[in-house]
Amino acid sequence: MDSTLTCPPAVGLRGFVRMQNTLVTESENDLVLKGERALVAEILAGNHERYYELIAPIQRRVYYTAYAILRTAADAEEVSQEAILKGFRALHTFRGEARFSSWLLSIVANESRMRLRQRREVSLELLKSPDNEDEYTPIELAEWREIAVEALAQKELAAHLEEALASLPEIYREVLILRDINGLTIAETSAALEISMPAVKTRLLRARLMVRDYFVSRSWARHLGFGKAQP
Amino acid sequence: MITLSCEEVRREISNYLDDDMSPRKRRLLETHLEQCRKCAVLLDSTHNVLVLLADEHRFELPAGFSLRVRQMLAKEFEKAKS
Numbered sequence: 001m002d003s004t005l006t007c008p009p010a011v012g013l014r015g016f017v018r019m020q021n022t023l024v025t026e027s028e029n030d031l032v033l034k035g036e037r038a039l040v041a042e043i044l045a046g047n048h049e050r051y052y053e054l055i056a057p058i059q060r061r062v063y064y065t066a067y068a069i070l071r072t073a074a075d076a077e078e079v080s081q082e083a084i085l086k087g088f089r090a091l092h093t094f095r096g097e098a099r100f101s102s103w104l105l106s107i108v109a110n111e112s113r114m115r116l117r118q119r120r121e122v123s124l125e126l127l128k129s130p131d132n133e134d135e136y137t138p139i140e141l142a143e144w145r146e147i148a149v150e151a152l153a154q155k156e157l158a159a160h161l162e163e164a165l166a167s168l169p170e171i172y173r174e175v176l177i178l179r180d181i182n183g184l185t186i187a188e189t190s191a192a193l194e195i196s197m198p199a200v201k202t203r204l205l206r207a208r209l210m211v212r213d214y215f216v217s218r219s220w221a222r223h224l225g226f227g228k229a230q231p
Numbered sequence: 232m233i234t235l236s237c238e239e240v241r242r243e244i245s246n247y248l249d250d251d252m253s254p255r256k257r258r259l260l261e262t263h264l265e266q267c268r269k270c271a272v273l274l275d276s277t278h279n280v281l282v283l284l285a286d287e288h289r290f291e292l293p294a295g296f297s298l299r300v301r302q303m304l305a306k307e308f309e310k311a312k313s
Contacts, residue, residue, distance in 0.1 A: 081303050138273060157283070180281050205245035
């Protein structure tokens with residue numbers, strides 16, 4: 001059976017595995033890892049300014065990881081800065097087996113959760129409460145209209161996306177931001193949030209369906225150019 | 232051939248998007264999708280929303296964020312040198 005007849009696995013999503021490209025992706029990844037290791041060695045040897053090169057491409061992901069967990073701009077910025085600083089000071093412990101971005105984003109997630117704990121003065125156990133096992137039933141649609149125009153300005157769309165994220169309960173927002181916006185793997189998301197991989201997957205399913213429903217329930221969503229996913 | 236129910240497909244949609252399932256289950260799911268418009272629509276719409284989210288350029292950093300990070304690091308580099 002030709003699997004390209006149906007929706008391929010997450011075309012265009014960062015961090016998602018695409019079977020047909022596995023070899024290419026792996027060697028590209030190896031190159032990146034090699035480059036990062038060389039850069040880190042240079043920074044550790046005293047060329048500190050080159051740390052900017054590691055940070056610059058991932059600043060946005062750093063900030064939005066913190067923002068995902070903390071939900072206030074001031075705290076998100078403060079924690080981002082602290083994590084970037086901590087990353088510099090702990091750079092000698094970076095082993096270069098995974099991407100620098102994954103390593104730093106784990107630090108960001110940890111710092112954010114610590115801040116949240118301080119802020120709320122509640123045990124983290126509350127955040128780790130067992131997932132609601134009830135099945136989530138997504139909104140049913142007979143047809144997903146194909147209209148290939150973007151009626152919303154980019155700014156407006158960004159605002160809606162933020163609103164959609166804000167509407168999710170915290171445990172779902174966290175996994176969605178780490179995995180789907182920041183492109184961490186399931187294993188990295190599990191490590192960053194200190195929850196099991198099955199828990200990440202359970203929450204991810206719910207989070208994805210909920211954020212999808214946010215758009216489905218709004219009539220303007222049909223103008224977003226959603227069509228059938230094609231390879 | 233054993234087929235999957237709509238509920239089973241719904242439970243696997245996220246794993247399918249992550250390509251995190253056995254080839255056998257994947258085939259069963261794709262067979263279902265070819266025959267069930269409702270589930271195909273659910274998959275496509277979820278996928279499309281995730282594509283929107285994955286575009287990191289949609290999210291802006293606060294004004295001056297990069298500059299403040301640079302200033303903070305410059306101080307740290309000074310300290311590290313001395």
